[in-house]
Amino acid sequence: MSDKAAISERLYALLLRLYPARFRQQYGDEAMRVLRERLRDERGAAAKVRLWIDLVLDAGSSLPREYRRGATALSAAPVAPAGLPLFQTIETELPRPGSFFGGAILAFVLVAGLGFLLNHAGKVRHFATYYAAPQAQASAPPSANNLPAGDGPGGAGAPATSAGRGSSGTVVPGQSSQASAAQTAQQGQRVSALLLDDAARRRILRSVESTLRQSYGNPRMAELVAGSLNANEDRGAYQQLSFPGDFADAVTQQMRAVSGNSGLVLYYVATPLRKIPPAGDIHWIDAHFLLRVPHAPPADNRALTTAH
Amino acid sequence: MPKRKLDPLPSAAFQILLALAGEDLHGYAIMRQVEEQSGGRLRLGPGTLYSSIQTLLEEGLIEEVDGSASDSADERRRYYRLSTSGRKVARTEADRMAELLRVARSRRIFRGDYV
Numbered sequence: 001m002s003d004k005a006a007i008s009e010r011l012y013a014l015l016l017r018l019y020p021a022r023f024r025q026q027y028g029d030e031a032m033r034v035l036r037e038r039l040r041d042e043r044g045a046a047a048k049v050r051l052w053i054d055l056v057l058d059a060g061s062s063l064p065r066e067y068r069r070g071a072t073a074l075s076a077a078p079v080a081p082a083g084l085p086l087f088q089t090i091e092t093e094l095p096r097p098g099s100f101f102g103g104a105i106l107a108f109v110l111v112a113g114l115g116f117l118l119n120h121a122g123k124v125r126h127f128a129t130y131y132a133a134p135q136a137q138a139s140a141p142p143s144a145n146n147l148p149a150g151d152g153p154g155g156a157g158a159p160a161t162s163a164g165r166g167s168s169g170t171v172v173p174g175q176s177s178q179a180s181a182a183q184t185a186q187q188g189q190r191v192s193a194l195l196l197d198d199a200a201r202r203r204i205l206r207s208v209e210s211t212l213r214q215s216y217g218n219p220r221m222a223e224l225v226a227g228s229l230n231a232n233e234d235r236g237a238y239q240q241l242s243f244p245g246d247f248a249d250a251v252t253q254q255m256r257a258v259s260g261n262s263g264l265v266l267y268y269v270a271t272p273l274r275k276i277p278p279a280g281d282i283h284w285i286d287a288h289f290l291l292r293v294p295h296a297p298p299a300d301n302r303a304l305t306t307a308h
Numbered sequence: 309m310p311k312r313k314l315d316p317l318p319s320a321a322f323q324i325l326l327a328l329a330g331e332d333l334h335g336y337a338i339m340r341q342v343e344e345q346s347g348g349r350l351r352l353g354p355g356t357l358y359s360s361i362q363t364l365l366e367e368g369l370i371e372e373v374d375g376s377a378s379d380s381a382d383e384r385r386r387y388y389r390l391s392t393s394g395r396k397v398a399r400t401e402a403d404r405m406a407e408l409l410r411v412a413r414s415r416r417i418f419r420g421d422y423v
Contacts, residue, residue, distance in 0.1 A: 019355070023358070026358075026362070027354075027358035030385065031335075031355070031357075031358060033335070033336065034335050034336045038336075054351055055354070058356050061356060062356045063355065069363075
């Protein structure tokens with residue numbers, strides 16, 4: 001037997017496995033013999049292609065019929081008298097040892113996976129959930145991420161999104177009394193969020209710095225702010241800030257402190273955002289972070305002088 | 309009266325009955341005979357062939373017979389023979405088709421040699 005014929009036989013054996021066990025048991029050998037004889041008699045590439053088209057079409061039409069036959073046999077089984085159990089043997093063939101082995105492996109993987117999820121749900125991204133910590137919120141400094149709905153800067157609707165969605169998932173500590181009241185009402189509310197690790201914080205900071213350098217009206221000030229963020233990161237100032245809202249607050253505070261420009265804001269948005277081009281003074285940083293960079297920074301010179 | 313599985317008789321089943329009308333044949337020979345008698349228009353794949361054979365066996369229209377003496381012991385294959393009721397069903401189906409042909413002729417839908 002040639003290699004090609006052997007491959008064809010193996011492929012057809014796989015196709016035959018789609019048939020019910022009863023059919024394979026009764027006619028599997030005969031069907032293989034028919035295939036061998038066709039392979040022997042039908043030579044040439046065109047004939048082989050036609051043979052395989054025949055086989056596939058044949059399987060497509062005969063498979064449903066064979067499974068229907070099994071279902072018909074089942075429905076024709078005698079009905080048990082009321083209240084008496086009745087057992088019917090549908091298949092006479094025992095499952096193959098390989099089936100038991102495959103089933104055991106699959107069951108083990110499923111159970112192990114479930115156990116892993118139960119044990120690590122709080123540590124794995126996208127499964128992480130936490131309760132907004134009341135103490136952290138109470139002591140959180142005033143920041144842009146505390147703005148009540150409507151206080152955010154215009155453009156792209158992003159800040160409004162951030163503040164407006166406070167009740168549906170954003171970590172929003174209070175700034176004004178109104179915001180504090182809303183914040184208090186949110187204390188203990190379960191909030192789904194991504195927790196930030198070192199790599200995520202680093203990536204966001206690099207993106208913020210880069211955006212500042214490109215978009216801030218005062219390049220020297222942009223460099224100063226970016227440098228201060230970098231220095232803070234090196235000192236480990238953001239290391240404990242796993243909650244994205246707290247991280248955004250800290251970065252906002254730092255940018256404002258260095259520049260004296262209260263228009264600089266890093267917003268955290270709980271609902272993932274698709275990447276958008278800059279809209280007005282709003283810049284996309286990450287699926288959950290937007291940076292506001294005012295076009296005309298006020299009082300920068302004074303801040304720059306103070307900084308020096 | 310319960311409906312028979314082969315009422316109406318599928319084309320593949322009728323062709324198999326016709327193929328077995330002449331002599332006992334094994335699966336591959338039935339396939340070749342059907343291809344020949346249908347002018348190459350019908351080539352039964354193994355799935356359709358043995359599925360139809362199974363149905364015909366269940367309905368008692370064909371029966372399995374011992375392999376040919378020319379087959380070696382390990383190459384012994386199953387041969388099939390048309391049963392009396394199978395021959396009757398094939399004849400009924402042929403009569404039905406002949407009647408259809410007569411009607412078609414009377415409606416003058418044929419041209420040339422068929423008339």
